[in-house]
Amino acid sequence: MIRKHFKGYNFVGIPETGFTLRWGDDLSHNPYMAPWPELADISISNYCTNGCSYCYRSSDQEGKFMSLEDYKHVLQELTNKTYGSVFQVALGGGEPLLHPDFNEIIRTTREDYGITPNYTTCGKFFNPENLEASRKYCGAVAISWDPYRDKLALDELPKLGKFLEDNEIRTNIHYVISETTLEHATHLLEGKYDGYLEQFNAVIFLTYKPTGRARREDIIRSSQKLRSFIDLVNKPATNIKIGFDACFVPILLKKTDIDNTMVDSCECGFFSVYIDEDLNVSPCSFCNDKTYCYSLKRSSFKDIWQDAFSNYRNYVDGKCKLNCSKCDKSSDCRGMCPFFDELFLCGLVREP
Numbered sequence: 001m002i003r004k005h006f007k008g009y010n011f012v013g014i015p016e017t018g019f020t021l022r023w024g025d026d027l028s029h030n031p032y033m034a035p036w037p038e039l040a041d042i043s044i045s046n047y048c049t050n051g052c053s054y055c056y057r058s059s060d061q062e063g064k065f066m067s068l069e070d071y072k073h074v075l076q077e078l079t080n081k082t083y084g085s086v087f088q089v090a091l092g093g094g095e096p097l098l099h100p101d102f103n104e105i106i107r108t109t110r111e112d113y114g115i116t117p118n119y120t121t122c123g124k125f126f127n128p129e130n131l132e133a134s135r136k137y138c139g140a141v142a143i144s145w146d147p148y149r150d151k152l153a154l155d156e157l158p159k160l161g162k163f164l165e166d167n168e169i170r171t172n173i174h175y176v177i178s179e180t181t182l183e184h185a186t187h188l189l190e191g192k193y194d195g196y197l198e199q200f201n202a203v204i205f206l207t208y209k210p211t212g213r214a215r216r217e218d219i220i221r222s223s224q225k226l227r228s229f230i231d232l233v234n235k236p237a238t239n240i241k242i243g244f245d246a247c248f249v250p251i252l253l254k255k256t257d258i259d260n261t262m263v264d265s266c267e268c269g270f271f272s273v274y275i276d277e278d279l280n281v282s283p284c285s286f287c288n289d290k291t292y293c294y295s296l297k298r299s300s301f302k303d304i305w306q307d308a309f310s311n312y313r314n315y316v317d318g319k320c321k322l323n324c325s326k327c328d329k330s331s332d333c334r335g336m337c338p339f340f341d342e343l344f345l346c347g348l349v350r351e352p
Helices: 068-077 102-111 128-137 152-166 182-189 223-234 246-255 301-308 310-322
Strands: 002-006 009-014 019-023 039-043 088-092 116-121 141-145 171-177 202-207 242-244 272-275 280-282
Touching (some): 088 102, 102 116, 182 223, 202 246
Parallel strands (some): 141 171, 202 242
Antiparallel strands (some): 009 019
């Protein structure tokens, strides 16, 4: 168990389950930010062979790998004498399993730094070595389910789920919801795909972002489709556990009956951070404003987190919160996305 207690900020994390709990001076108080991030999202490459049409990083076979030396430097920077290390890292790219040093990356993360590694993969590149390393060192693995492909992608899921379960690897499904896939996602909440997904731990819905190769035309824009999906979030017919990324949280808080105390608003730059394969640090992987991007080659992570990011936090407190100041959920939410106005879905769903 990881415990971090400082004035105004308390954190408990259990590596074996991924359970975390955060509170301020008492359990009724939610801290403004962490003195040191709880999670780091690290792109260990921008190399991938899939060519997915919605890839927000435009990853391809010309992509760059982060060197093992640079990766260890990142972990050193993420470890502080006062605050300790981050609780966990989320490794991505690119396709992480294609990184030539992947097994050593997750080994050194867990054994040398005491940080729990997790990663997202398309699921096509498992081999005995990375399976053993994943079982031994990882907290969880996420499989990107590509709903843009044909039915074969669905038919492959039960076999893959059983394969990973037999290898004792806890696995979630990551599912991108866009205008194109929203109806399909609604069918999932209706329980139509439970037989394909029963071996997985949960389905995590990721909000489509119009960047990289992702076309702006596929941004969620249908009020009726979104209304149908939201209605089922309130009363899902599926037996599969579900979750959402931070980008979908505002509309969850505003339009569903979920317990707000169990949902975190956007944590980017406040409780989590993103580092790319070139060692550039930004609040999140979708940051499209270089004003809030800093290099670990020129600055220490401590200076970036504690000082440089103040500009970003002020921006969020201003633009994002101010635009939603009249919302009755504003105390639980950071407001609009600071990088994509198109992700503000609260006004899209009209009351029934």
